[in-house]
Amino acid sequence: MEGNRVLKARMAESGLTQTELAEAVNADLRAAGYDGTVSDRTVRNWLTGKTGWPHHRQRAALEAVFNCPVTELGFAPRGDSSRTAPPEDPVHRRRFVSASAGAALAASAASAYGEQRRVGVGDVQRLLSKFAFVIASDHRYGGKLTIETQASALAGEAIALQARSTASQRVRGALYGCAASFTSSAMWAAIDGRRFDAAQRHFERAAGLAAMSGDSAIQFRIWSHAGSLYRHMGRPADALAANDVARRLPVSRRDPMFASLGHARHGAIHGLTGDARAVRQALGHAQDALQQADPNEQRPVWMTAFYDQAEWENLALAAYLSLGDYENAEAHAHRSLALLRPEMQRTRAITTTRLAQAQLGQGDLEPAVVTAMSIPAEPTGGHPRVTGMLHDFGNALRLTAPSSLHTRTWDEYTHDRQRNPLR
Template identity: 45%
Template sequence: MEGNERLDSAMQERGLKQHELADAVNTHLIDKGHEGTVGDRTVRNWLTGRTRWPHPRQRKALEAVFGCAAEELGFHPPARRRPSTPPEDPVDRRNFLAGAGGTTVAVVAPFLGAPSRVGTSDVIRLRSELDALMALDDTKGGHEGLEKAALAGAAEALEKQKLGATQRIRRRLFSVAADYTATAAWSALDAHRGDRAHALLGKALYLAGMGQDSIAELQVWNLYAMLANQRGEHADAVDSAMAAQATSVTRRDPFFASLAHARAAVGHSNNDRQAALRSLGYAQEALSKAASAGPRPSWTAFYGPAELTALTAVVRNRIGDFAEAEAASHRALSAIPRQFRRNRAMATAQLALAQVRQGDVDQACASASAAFELMEGHPIPGRMRSRLGDFYRHLITLAPDATVAQEWGDRYRSEWSRS
């Protein structure tokens, strides 16, 4: 008997286990006035292919949970029989991405008359909308629209938490609210709005605690470490990275341990060469032990061997190993996926910084210009502006009269005016 690979894949994408899918379907059925009779065995029958065309009510519930037609989930009606009910129109699914070319973030108000009962399907939907915001961030970087949409998602999660059907659902909604709030904080941090980011991180940490979510706690401490580095508070950067290392998820998953060690390496690189290199070694060792894939939140998608190599370039540059920093930047750029445009631009700016600090003015200016080209069509996030500003200061110190330096300076001032 052939299994239903499409359904299995859809469940994996959303991090759903069999009992969680059963809960989500039952919640939808109950909201529609029907009995919630779906159990683990029912879901197993769907996955194994034993049930190829679920009952109409179950199909509607599945379509509502996943936001697509039953056929797209691998189900097939009997020969010469059509589905008794039309699939739910995916246009009815609220989304956070609207406007010209999908680059403007908007929030659609909740449906009037929405049922008061809240369950797993609400958690799934909110997380799916957060995933869409993270995909926008990968391309465009932090900006005000992204922050507003994330905070709207957090507010909705907290409102639904008050109506949660069970304590478990309420905890999961606190966790979702923490993730949304941390995303808003990240957007402010990337835009170089430190005070705003700091305030949001405090709220996100509280929500992560209420949700008993150690992954969300690690995310917040990771962002605290980045913010401290941005502000030049190097001791706080190390302390925040250590707090990230102390979260329980680092003991369960070496992937998260690696990220925490990498962040510590960046913090140490400001004044402790050996500690920085030691933390890099720990990060590489932990990442080598991590499973290549798993049901992790969408915010973690940026991290892996490529990002660790990019962070290695940052550390090497700060401790004065400029040739090693350049080599690491090249390796990172060959591995960072194309959709992470902002991360590629950051790595390119880091490459330019390593090159100019070795006196290679022409090549450094070419690399720095490539960073602008990668962000073509989008404003330059504040964090990237800061890195390019560091490059320009080194450039005019090294070769103030060079023609290529003057030409790059003219472009720098032009690009700086983007809004």
């Protein structure tokens, strides 16, 4: 039995271990209202080929995790075994955890759970504590499919809790806000992992949930993420339009911290357009607003967990790198790295990669290669954005100095790292 090589390859491509795939499948099962019973052994049976056609609920979960038909994961039905239970409609499954499923979900939840119970502030706080864990995982790893799936599952939990319970209007709004927050984290994980189609789908769900919550802070996060999504896709006009929605929200007028983030991200987007004056103006407004912000004001965990002077420097770095102003970019990179909090490992790897690109842009080959080689393999060296940026760095290095000793050093290093990825 040669095993399921296709599934093994897809797991490697997504950076999923057996344990992580089991957790991701279980998270999707729980979001759809089922028990999560997949274990490491289950995944091992899939990989060895012992189980060639998983249970229909597991097949639906696998399709949700990898965003493709299960037959594209190396599985194939044997005889009529696939007819023992009808496959779930993947569209219905997606709707289960989406904002548009409120009415259908309420009906199914009522029959499944019987008498409704009262939901209060404590239930909202319990969900928010899980949100803090998702934020922490994102800062450590970033972009992983498991983070995206876990966040989507928790959004489903918030929606399901609302559908099968009674609550005050205030608590219902907070539950919609929780669901929007989790979905926005799934959206960001997809952006960070370069899964842009999935990010767009999360955006559409998150925007609807946020509108029902009435919370302009989470609406800001979602539209600001949309601006980042379009910026990473190379669509600056759409990015500016989406970020403008965020900047016009009441929370941006009320709190200088939100205004600062909106301006800073606008500056990064303007870098793509080549408008140096607009970059300087937006970054200046962002810095002024950041200095006006009260550090003791209560803000959502997602904001306090990442936006500060270090992130402002990082967005300025991105803007000047896009402009080709490598000297200014390097200065911002050094300041950002000096200010970054220890837990911001994903951001540190991205900033270090940008620093290497800025040094290379100034013709400083040796420092650039040394900087690029300083990025540790774990836990962020295999991050999709870091990997793509280092690939671009290598191409630029070979174009700049194809016969250089530094180029040969870099090529040998990357070849060795591909053979020994954990070194």
